Amino acid sequence: MAKSYFLNAENLASLSKDVSVPSYDRDQIKTSILHIGVSNFHRSHQAYYVHELIDKYNELNYGICGVDLLESDRRIYSVLKDQDGLYTHFTKENNGAHKVKIIGSIVEYFYAPENPLAVIEKMANPEIEIISMTIAEDGYLLKKITGEFDINHPEVIEDIKNPFSPKTVFGYLTQSFKLRKLRNLPGCTILSCDNIKSNGDTMKQSLLNYVNKTEPELLDWILKNTSFPNTMVDRITPITNSTDIQTLKADFNIDDQWPVVCGGFSQWVIEDQFIHQRPVWDKVGVEYTDNIVPYENLKLRLLNASHTILGILGTLHGYKTVYETASDPDFMLFLKEFLDEEVTPTLVDSDVKTIENYKNNLAFRFQNPYLNDQLFRICQESSAKIPLFILPTVKYQLENSKQVKKAAFVIAAWAKYNDGLDDNGIPYDIIDEMSGTLIRTAALSIQNPMKFIEIKSIFEDLSENETFTTYYLEALSQLREQKVKDCLQNWIAN
Numbered sequence: 001m002a003k004s005y006f007l008n009a010e011n012l013a014s015l016s017k018d019v020s021v022p023s024y025d026r027d028q029i030k031t032s033i034l035h036i037g038v039s040n041f042h043r044s045h046q047a048y049y050v051h052e053l054i055d056k057y058n059e060l061n062y063g064i065c066g067v068d069l070l071e072s073d074r075r076i077y078s079v080l081k082d083q084d085g086l087y088t089h090f091t092k093e094n095n096g097a098h099k100v101k102i103i104g105s106i107v108e109y110f111y112a113p114e115n116p117l118a119v120i121e122k123m124a125n126p127e128i129e130i131i132s133m134t135i136a137e138d139g140y141l142l143k144k145i146t147g148e149f150d151i152n153h154p155e156v157i158e159d160i161k162n163p164f165s166p167k168t169v170f171g172y173l174t175q176s177f178k179l180r181k182l183r184n185l186p187g188c189t190i191l192s193c194d195n196i197k198s199n200g201d202t203m204k205q206s207l208l209n210y211v212n213k214t215e216p217e218l219l220d221w222i223l224k225n226t227s228f229p230n231t232m233v234d235r236i237t238p239i240t241n242s243t244d245i246q247t248l249k250a251d252f253n254i255d256d257q258w259p260v261v262c263g264g265f266s267q268w269v270i271e272d273q274f275i276h277q278r279p280v281w282d283k284v285g286v287e288y289t290d291n292i293v294p295y296e297n298l299k300l301r302l303l304n305a306s307h308t309i310l311g312i313l314g315t316l317h318g319y320k321t322v323y324e325t326a327s328d329p330d331f332m333l334f335l336k337e338f339l340d341e342e343v344t345p346t347l348v349d350s351d352v353k354t355i356e357n358y359k360n361n362l363a364f365r366f367q368n369p370y371l372n373d374q375l376f377r378i379c380q381e382s383s384a385k386i387p388l389f390i391l392p393t394v395k396y397q398l399e400n401s402k403q404v405k406k407a408a409f410v411i412a413a414w415a416k417y418n419d420g421l422d423d424n425g426i427p428y429d430i431i432d433e434m435s436g437t438l439i440r441t442a443a444l445s446i447q448n449p450m451k452f453i454e455i456k457s458i459f460e461d462l463s464e465n466e467t468f469t470t471y472y473l474e475a476l477s478q479l480r481e482q483k484v485k486d487c488l489q490n491w492i493a494n
């Protein structure tokens with residue numbers, strides 16, 4: 001086996017010619033973006049676009065300063081430190097083609113727990129024009145059911161007590177905005193890149209609530225000097241596994257401790273509301289829009305809902321990956337009918353051709369044999385995903401007296417999923433903030449099947465809707481008697 005090279009700035013020149021390395025001088029880059037939450041997804045998506053812009057167009061004004069806030073981020077901190085902020089972007093296309101690129105757009109990095117004041121200073125630096133984030137849904141500290149900001153959240157209480165060593169993104173933003181105001185500096189754009197509905201509006205609502213409680217005299221400044229564009233983000237990014245690390249070593253001579261693996265398709269749509277000049281990311285495929293809603297609905301209700309369905313049904317059957325499940329015609333037929341009959345009617349802001357193209361592209365993306373996207377990843381935190389990906393469809397359909405049959409089957413399958421055993425009797429883990437409630441309620445629903453959809457923080461009043469519950473009860477009783485694949489036959493082709 002040829003010698004592999006530890007990935008760092010010094011070794012870039014030694015890497016094989018098959019590997020694309022930054023063509024630019026990283027020392028010349030100005031950091032105008034500060035990104036909170038250097039997740040796998042950030043590295044496969046935003047940091048990739050930023051890299052492409054610098055690499056292809058020599059746009060040196062848009063480097064990234066990465067920031068992580070959580071104890072659990074210690075590992076990425078140490079990897080990026082060792083690797084001079086460099087990492088491998090490993091794209092796997094459906095036809096087996098691989099693209100291996102070293103991404104150089106993260107040129108600075110701060111691990112906030114080690115030096116919170118340095119992070120506050122950096123965020124207040126006028127060179128930072130955009131503060132972006134991927135902090136996951138729970139980072140917004142919203143109360144279940146009402147969706148309001150949880151002002152009594154333990155981390156908020158902590159931040160109020162220790163404003164100069166905050167734990168939350170809101171604590172950091174508030175302190176840095178105070179400095180900007182005091183120093184008479186311009187504000188900046190807050191760019192949420194989380195896969196949630198109205199991510200910019202949600203960020204704004206949470207931040208303003210926090211500021212209202214902690215520094216009300218700052219509210220006016222924030223309203224005048226910042227903006228919160230909504231965005232739609234999309235790139236399938238499986239969990240990196242040891243085989244990926246080995247392949248990069250053996251086939252490309254790169255010794256990268258934590259590369260990022262992703263599918264070929266990527267989309268980023270951003271509302272055009274920037275405080276400073278809008279970045280020319282459109283040169284590398286970003287779309288700017290005045291209205292994010294149609295894009296968001298396609299993404300959440302078609303792609304993410306499909307993932308959730310394949311995740312739950314596939315796991316019950318005993319499959320391990322999206323690819324396996326999406327290669328099984330029974331599961332795909334059920335999914336296709338669900339998308340056609342129950343989701344498509346809700347997509348009132350998109351034309352038929354756009355919707356059809358989107359659905360066809362989805363099937364193609366799911367059937368990528370090289371991606372190894374684990375159902376385990378998809379099923380994590382379903383209690384946060386289902387209200388976002390599937391229940392808005394159910395709500396729309398019920399309000400318009402339209403079909404909800406397959407959605408009801410999926411919810412029943414999720415109740416069964418929380419028993420933690422697949423159809424071969426093999427156990428799996430349930431990773432969910434609400435796992436205790438889910439497991440307990442699924443067990444109770446063996447005697448009393450309504451119990452599961454009576455979890456108000458997930459389903460609100462859905463258990464009171466007779467059309468839905470009739471299908472749900474029928475589905476759950478079948479699922480308790482038969483394997484999921486056998487049940488599917490009763491639910492496809494009406």
Ligand code: CS2
Pocket residue numbers: 195233234235236237303304307308377378379385
């Ligand atoms: C997935 C998403 O977590 C999930 O349930 O559906 O992570 C999905 O892969 C991304 O949103 C794709 O952009």
